[in-house]
Amino acid sequence: MTKIVLFLNVIFSILWPEGWAEVVLGTETDEFDFDGLPGAQHEFKIEVGAGKEECFYQKxxxxxxxxxxxxxxxxGDGNAALFLLKEEGTEFDILQKTDHIARGGFQYGPFEQTGPYAICLDNTMSRMASKLVYVFLVTYVEEEWSKYRQEIEEVELTVSNFTVSIQNVHESVKDALVHQAQSRMHVIKDWYLITGNNSYIQTWSICQCVVVIMCSGIQVFFVRRLFRGTNVTPTAKPRA
Incomplete structure (x- = not known):
């Protein structure tokens, strides 16, 4: 992934040598900063020929x-040496070095001057075999790194607070949805209860109306029979 980012940055720097810049801690810089950190970080593999030195520069x-x-x-024997050099005119001063070992490294700083420094891999001890060497380097400024860490902690705190707020909102929305679901269930239950009561009342009201009408008709019929009389006797003679 780092190699892909390195390749893309190189392509952009060729196509836009003046317009390609990155903002680090609020300051625009033309230096490559592949990880957005206050400094530079590189890792790569390099082939060092037999009996040769391979050098590269880091600002x-x-x-x-x-x-x-x-x-x-x-x-070869799996050993190599590493040198940190500073150019002084036509000569180089060795600032730090390692012995011929299979793996190793060092730390150096703070540097007194800004500028490119040479980092060399030495394979002169091996006359017959080349070596493939993996290199990892990081450059940073202590003050800027502390400021960067502080900003990251503040961002993490803000994100944490925002996450807590979002979770609270989510819980509130979930409670509201549960309350709405319960309200809908109560509404449906009340509707069925009211509908059932209405049907029950209507049925019994109609039945009671029918009974009342029938009772009224029967009463009228029997009362009329009590007061019913004839003008002749059973022998067809007029009543006195």
């Missing part, structure tokens, strides 16, 4: 520190 600001480590992956 380091004044007050910065360097951490570098390496490991010989294959080739």
């Amino acid at each position: 380091i600001v004044a007050g910065g520190k360097l951490h570098i480590s390496f490991e010989v992956l294959r080739g």
